[in-house]
Amino acid sequence: MISTLRHIVQRVSQANTVEQSMAELVRLTRAAMQTDCCSLYLVEEHSLLLFATEGLSQDAVGHSRLDWGEGVVGLVAQREEPLNLADAPKHKAFKLLPEVQEEAYRAFLAVPVIHRRQALGVLVVQQRLARQFSEEEESFLITLASQLAPQLRERALSRPQDPKLIHYPALVAAEGIAIAPALLARPKMDLVQPERRAESPEREWQRLEQALLATSEELAELGGRISEEVESELALLFDCFLELLADADLRLALRNCVEQGWMAETAVSKVVLEYVGQFESMSDDYLRERAADIRDLGQRLLDQLARPSLAPYRLDHPVILVAKEITATMLAEIPRQKLAGIVSIKGGINSHAAILARAMGVPALVAVEGIKPAQMADKTLLIDGLEGRLWLEPASEVVRAFEALERGLERRSARFRRQLAEVCHSRNGEAVSLLLNAGLDADESVLGKAGVTGVGLYRTEALFMAYNQFPTEQQQERAYRRVLERASGKPVTIRTLDVGGDKPLPYLPIREDNPFLGWRGVRLSLDHPDLFLTQVRALIRANEGLGNLRIMVPMVSRLDEIQSCRRLLEQAVQELGEELGRPVTAPALGIMVEVPAALLQLARWWPLLDFVSVGSNDLTQYLLAVDRNNAQVGASFDSFHPAVVAALAQIASHSADQDLSLCGELAGETLGALLLLTLGYRQLSMNSGSLGAIHFLVQHLDLAELPALRESVLAAADGEEVRRSLVEFLEGQGLGELVPANA
Ligand code: PEP
Ligand code: MG
Numbered sequence: 077m078i079s080t081l082r083h084i085v086q087r088v089s090q091a092n093t094v095e096q097s098m099a100e101l102v103r104l105t106r107a108a109m110q111t112d113c114c115s116l117y118l119v120e121e122h123s124l125l126l127f128a129t130e131g132l133s134q135d136a137v138g139h140s141r142l143d144w145g146e147g148v149v150g151l152v153a154q155r156e157e158p159l160n161l162a163d164a165p166k167h168k169a170f171k172l173l174p175e176v177q178e179e180a181y182r183a184f185l186a187v188p189v190i191h192r193r194q195a196l197g198v199l200v201v202q203q204r205l206a207r208q209f210s211e212e213e214e215s216f217l218i219t220l221a222s223q224l225a226p227q228l229r230e231r232a233l234s235r236p237q238d239p240k241l242i243h244y245p246a247l248v249a250a251e252g253i254a255i256a257p258a259l260l261a262r263p264k265m266d267l268v269q270p271e272r273r274a275e276s277p278e279r280e281w282q283r284l285e286q287a288l289l290a291t292s293e294e295l296a297e298l299g300g301r302i303s304e305e306v307e308s309e310l311a312l313l314f315d316c317f318l319e320l321l322a323d324a325d326l327r328l329a330l331r332n333c334v335e336q337g338w339m340a341e342t343a344v345s346k347v348v349l350e351y352v353g354q355f356e357s358m359s360d361d362y363l364r365e366r367a368a369d370i371r372d373l374g375q376r377l378l379d380q381l382a383r384p385s386l387a388p389y390r391l392d393h394p395v396i397l398v399a400k401e402i403t404a405t406m407l408a409e410i411p412r413q414k415l416a417g418i419v420s421i422k423g424g425i426n427s428h429a430a431i432l433a434r435a436m437g438v439p440a441l442v443a444v445e446g447i448k449p450a451q452m453a454d455k456t457l458l459i460d461g462l463e464g465r466l467w468l469e470p471a472s473e474v475v476r477a478f479e480a481l482e483r484g485l486e487r488r489s490a491r492f493r494r495q496l497a498e499v500c501h502s503r504n505g506e507a508v509s510l511l512l513n514a515g516l517d518a519d520e521s522v523l524g525k526a527g528v529t530g531v532g533l534y535r536t537e538a539l540f541m542a543y544n545q546f547p548t549e550q551q552q553e554r555a556y557r558r559v560l561e562r563a564s565g566k567p568v569t570i571r572t573l574d575v576g577g578d579k580p581l582p583y584l585p586i587r588e589d590n591p592f593l594g595w596r597g598v599r600l601s602l603d604h605p606d607l608f609l610t611q612v613r614a615l616i617r618a619n620e621g622l623g624n625l626r627i628m629v630p631m632v633s634r635l636d637e638i639q640s641c642r643r644l645l646e647q648a649v650q651e652l653g654e655e656l657g658r659p660v661t662a663p664a665l666g667i668m669v670e671v672p673a674a675l676l677q678l679a680r681w682w683p684l685l686d687f688v689s690v691g692s693n694d695l696t697q698y699l700l701a702v703d704r705n706n707a708q709v710g711a712s713f714d715s716f717h718p719a720v721v722a723a724l725a726q727i728a729s730h731s732a733d734q735d736l737s738l739c740g741e742l743a744g745e746t747l748g749a750l751l752l753l754t755l756g757y758r759q760l761s762m763n764s765g766s767l768g769a770i771h772f773l774v775q776h777l778d779l780a781e782l783p784a785l786r787e788s789v790l791a792a793a794d795g796e797e798v799r800r801s802l803v804e805f806l807e808g809q810g811l812g813e814l815v816p817a818n819a
Contacts, residue, residue, distance in 0.1 A: 080108050081216070085223050097227075098128035105201065105220065106130045109213060113181055113202040117142070117149055118228075119195055124153055126176060131202065133177040140176050147171035152186040152198045160185045160214055163206040182206035187217045191225040193711075199224075229445075243465040244446045246419075249430035251765070252439030253482040254396055254417030254459040255475055258452040259389075261399035261406050265378035267352070267371055269345035273337050280334040284343065287380035292321050294376070298408040302432070313404055313432075316543065317373060326351075340381055348374030368423065372403035396457045398449050402429045402442075412436060417459040419444060419452070419466060441466055488813070492768025496527035500771050504778045508753070510771055511569075511761035513739055515539075520562050522764050527771050530566035532689060532761020533628070533739035534559055536611070537575050545583050546607065552614035560622045567624050569689065569761075571668070572611055572641075574630040576600050592703065597631025602640050612648045619663055626664040628689060633671040638684050641665065666735070670694035675723050679730040689761065690727055692740025692748075696720050715742045716795035721751065725790060728756040737761055746773055746814040747802045754782045754789060773814055 084104045091097035098116050106114035113131025117124040126132070126140040145154040151169050152159050164170055164184035172179065181202035189197045199221050201209070274280045299314025320326065326347065333343035348370060355367035389409060394416040399406060402420040407429050418433050418440035425442060433440035439461035447468065458467035458478055467474060500508050511532030514520060522528050539555050540547060547555075560568050575581050576596030588594040601608040612627065619625035629641050645665055653660040669675050670691030678688065692715050697704040699720055702713045714720070728736065737759030742748035744766030750773065752760060762770060785805050792798040803815050 081220055081223065084108065084220060085227070088224065089227055095128070099130075101199075101224065102128045102130045105199070105217075109201055109216065111183075111201045111203045113178070113200075115200045115202075116189075116197055117153075117200070118197040119153060124149055124198060127197070129176075131181075133175060136173070136176040140173055142171070142173070147173075148184060149186055149198050149200060152188050153195050156188050156190060156195055158185070158187040158214060158218060160209050162208045164202070178202065180204050183209060185209040185214060185217060187214075187221045189221045189225050189228055191229045194229075196225060196228050242469070243460070243467045244444050246441035246444040246464050246466050247425055248440075248461050248464045249418070249420075249423075249425045249442045250433040250436075250438055250440040250461060252417075252437070252459070252461045253478055253485065254439040254457075254461070255470070255478060255482075256394050256396045256416035256457065258398045258419070258455055258457050259391070259395035259410075260449055260453050261397055261402065264372075264375040265382060267345055267349055267374050267378070269341045269378070272339040272342050274334070274339040277334045277337065280338070280340045280343070281331060283381060284330055284334065284340045284377075287340070287344075287377050288321055288327070290380045291373070291376045292318055294380075295321070295405065298405055301411075302408050313369075314408075317369070317405070320370070320373060341378060344374055344377045344381070348377070368401055368403055368429075372405055376405065396459060398452050398457070400449055404429045404432045407432055407436075407438075412438075417441075417457070417461075419457065419459065421447070421449060489768060492772050495768055495771045495775065496522060496525040498527055498771075498775075500527045500529075500774050502753075502774050502777050502779045504780050506779050507758070508774045509737070509759040510767055510774075511737065511739070511759060512767070513744075513761050513763050514559065520559070520764075522767060523563050523566060528566075528767060529759075530624070531559065531563055531568040531570075532737050532759065534568060534570040536571060536573055540573060540575065540581055546581075546610075549610050549614045549617070552611060553617045556615055556618035556625075557622075560618055560624055563624055565622075565624055567626055569626040569628050569666070569687075570615055571628045571630055572598070572601055572608065592697070598629050598637050598641065599631065601629070602637060605644060608641075608644055609648055612645055613652060616648055616652055616660060616663065620660070623661060626666060626687065628666045628668060628687075630668045630691070631671060631694075632667040632669075633673040635677070635681065635684075638667060638681060642684065668694075668739075669727060670698070670740075672698055672723070675727050678727060682731070682734055687735035687737070688727075688731065690724065690736070690738040690740065692720070692724070692738055692742040695723060695740070699723055714795040715740070715748065716751070716798040718790075718792055718794065718798065721755070721789055721792070721798055724752065724757075725755045735759075744770065746770065746806070746816060747799055749773055750777075750785075750802050750806065751789060751798070753777065753779060754786045769814065773811065776809065776811055 084101065087104060088097045088101045091100050102114040102116055113129070115129035115132055116127050118127040122144050124142045125138070126136050127138070129137060142150045144150055148159055148161065148164055148167055148169050161167055161184040163182045165182065181204060183203035183206055184200065186198050186200040188195050189199055199217060201217065295314055295317050302314065329347045330343050333346055334340060338346070351370050352367045355370060391410070391414045394414050395410070396417040396419055397407065397410055397415060398419045401422040402418055407415070407418060415438055418429070418438055420429065420442045421444050423429065423442040430440060430442060439459045441459055441461060441464065444466050447466070452468065455469050458470040458475065460467065460478065500510050502508060509529040510527060511530050512520070512522060512528055513533045514531050515535035515538045523531070539552070556570060574597045575584070576586060576594060577592045586595055615625060615627055627645065632638060642665060645662060649660050649662045664686035666685055666687035666689065667674065668689055668691040669678060671694070675695070693704055696713060696715045700712060700714070700717055702709050704713055736757065738752055738757050739761035743752060743760035744762030746769055749760055749770045753774070760770060785801060788801040789798050792801060806812060806815055
C-alpha cells in the first residue's frame with residue numbers, strides 16, 4: 077500500500093503541468109483501486125470544477141461545475157469529510173449532471189483534499205456495481221489526498237489565471253510595497269563541480285589563494301558599503317564572512333584537497349559542500365539558513381576562479397532583485413537607492429538576507445510559491461509586503477490601487493514617525509514609556525527621539541551567533557559599549573545570553589528531545605558560570621563612565637537562579653573593582669517573566685529584583701503549550717487568549733509601584749498595546765517599526781477611560797472576543813485607522 081502511494085505521489089510530482097499531473101493522479105488511482113472511475117474536482121471561486129477524470133466524459137473536464145454544497149461531491153467539500161455510498165443516486169443530495177455521463181455508476185467514495193484547513197478539492201472514485209467501498213479503500217484514498225494536498229496547492233497556484241488576478245503567495249521578510257522591473261541576480265556558479273585532476277598542485281593553490289584574496293577584498297568592500305547604509309551591527313556579518321575565508325581549518329581543507337591532485341574548482345566544491353551539509357543537517361532554522369551563507373561564499377570563490385574580472389551591476393533605475401535564494405552579499409551588491417525590493421523563491425524570514433532587508437527597509441518576499449525566477453525576467457513586479465503576495469505584470473488598476481495604498485502608508489508612517497519627536501503622554505497627561513527592542517537587526521537611530529525612552533530589550537544571542545566561537549570579553553565589551561553609547565544616556569536593558577530552545581549556537585551543539593523545555597537561557601548560563609561571568613564583566617566594563625546599563629536574565633523559573641545571578645554579578649563587580657583599582661558601579665538586575673512559574677512567584681521575588689520585563693512570546697508559548705515556531709499549530713498561538721490576558725493582569729496587579737515592562741511582540745501591535753495599557757502596563761518595548769503607531773495610540777487615549785474595557789477583556793470567553801472588545805473600543809474613539817487589516 078505504502079509503495080503504491082509513494083509511486084502515485086512521485087509520478088504526480090514529476091509531470092510538467094498541473095493538467096498532466098492531475099490526469100496522471102486519476103489514472104493511477106483508478107488503476108490502483110481497480111475501480112471504474114476516478115475524478116478530481118478543484119475548488120474555484122466557491123464552486124467545484126471537474127478538473128481531471130478517468131471514466132467520466134472528457135468533454136466535461138474544465139467546464140462542468142457544482143456549486144458549494146451541491147450534489148454529493150459539493151457536500152463532501154462543504155462538510156470536509158469523506159462520503160462512502162453503496163448507491164449514490166439514492167442519496168438525497170445526488171445531482172445528475174448530464175454532460176459528465178455518470179449514469180452508469182452506483183458505488184461512490186469521495187474524500188476532501190485539505191491543506192492547512194483549506195478545502196482545495198474533492199477526489200472521487202466510482203464503480204458500476206452498487207457496493208460499499210471497504211475501510212481499507214477509504215483509508216487509502218484519505219491518505220492519498222492528505223499526501224497530495226501540498227502539491228495540489230502549489231500546482232493550482234501555478235495555473236494560468238485571469239491576468240488581472242495573477243499573484244503568488246509568499247512570506248513577508250520585510251514589510252512594504254514595491255513596484256519595479258525584476259532584475260535576475262547573476263546566475264551563480266554551481267557548487268557541484270565535476271571532479272577534475274590537475275597537473276600542478278602548486279599552481280592550483282596559487283589560483284585558490286588568489287581567489288580567496290579577491291573574494292575577501294570584494295566582501296570587505298560590500299561590508300563597508302552596507303555599514304554606511306544600514307545602522308546596525310549587520311556589518312559584523314561581513315566580518316564573519318571574512319573570518320571564515322581566513323579560517324585556518326577551511327584553508328587547510330582546501331590545501332589538502334589540491335595536494336591530493338584535485339583542481340582548485342573541485343577542491344572548493346568538495347570542501348564547501350561538506351560545510352554546507354553540516355549546517356543543513358542542523359535542526360534549528362536559524363542555523364540551517366546559515367548554510368546559504370556558506371554556499372554563497374563557495375559560489376563566490378568559484379566565480380573568482382572562473383571569471384575574475386566580472387564587472388559590478390550598472391543600473392540606471394531601481395529594480396526588484398530576484399533569485400532562487402537571495403543571499404546577504406547578493407543584496408549588498410546593489411546600491412541601496414537602486415534596490416526597490418527583493419524576491420527570493422527559497423529562504424526563510426530568519427535568513428541574513430531577510431534580516432538585512434528589514435534593517436535596510438527594503439520590502440522583501442521569501443518562499444514565493446508557484447513561480448520560477450526565469451518567469452520574472454524583464455517583467456514588472458509588484459511586492460505586496462503587507463499581505464505577502466507577489467504580482468507579475470500587474471494590471472494598471474492593480475498598480476494604481478497599490479500606489480495609492482503605498483502613498484497612504486508612507487504618509488501614515490511619516491506622520492507616526494514625526495510623533496516620536498515628542499515625549500509620550502496619554503491624552504489625560506499620563507507618561508507612558510516606549511522602549512526599543514534591539515539586537516542584530518535594530519534601527520537604533522530612533523533612540524535619539526524624545527518619544528523613545530531607551531532600549532527595553534537588547535537580545536545578545538544574535539551577537540553570539542554571528543561569531544564562530546564564543547566572542548571574547550573584549551569583543552563583547554565593544555558591541556555593548558556601542559549600544560550603550562548610542563542610547564545617549566537613556567537606559568539600556570541588555571539581556572544575558574538566551575540560547576538553547578530554537579537558538580542553539582553552532583559551536584555549542586545541544587541535542588535535546590524538548591529543546592524549549594531544556595537547557596535554555598539562565599539554565600545554560602548558570603551551568604557555565606565562566607561564560608556568564610565573561611558576559612557580565614564585558615557588560616560592566618562597557619558601562620564604565622556611562623551608567624545606563626541594566627542587566628536582564630531570561631527564562632528564570634526558580635528563586636535560586638535569581639540568587640546565583642545576583643551573587644555572580646556582585647563577584648564580577650568586586651573583581652573588576654580590584655583589577656581597575658577603583659570602585660565599579662553595579663548595574664540594576666532584573667528578570668524576564670516568561671515561564672508560568674515566575675508569574676506565580678513574582679510577588680515573592682520582587683524584593684530581590686530591580687525590575688521585571690514580561691516576555692509575552694514565551695509566556696504565551698508556555699501557558700498555552702504551543703510551540704511558537706510551529707506553523708502547524710500557529711492558529712493556537714494567541715496572546716489574546718483569556719488565560720494569557722489573566723496572567724498579564726495578575727503580573728501587573730502584583731507589581732504596583734514596581735519597575736515593570738513588557739517586551740514581547742504584543743507590545744508592538746496596536747491591539748496588544750491597548751490591551752496592556754488597559755491592564756496597567758506603562759512601559760512597552762517593541763521593534764523600531766512599531767514605535768510610531770503605538771506612540772500615536774497612547775497620545776490619543778485617555779487612560780482614565782479604560783476600566784470598562786478592562787472589565788470586558790477580563791470577562792471575554794476567547795481570544796476573538798478579547799480582540800473584538802479592543803477593536804470596538806478603538807473604533808468608538810475614532811481610532812479605526814489603528815485597527816489592523818486582519819482583525
Ligand atoms: C519573549 O519571549 O517574549 C521575548 C521577548 O524574548 P524572545 O522573543 O527573545 O524569546
Ligand atoms: Mg523569550
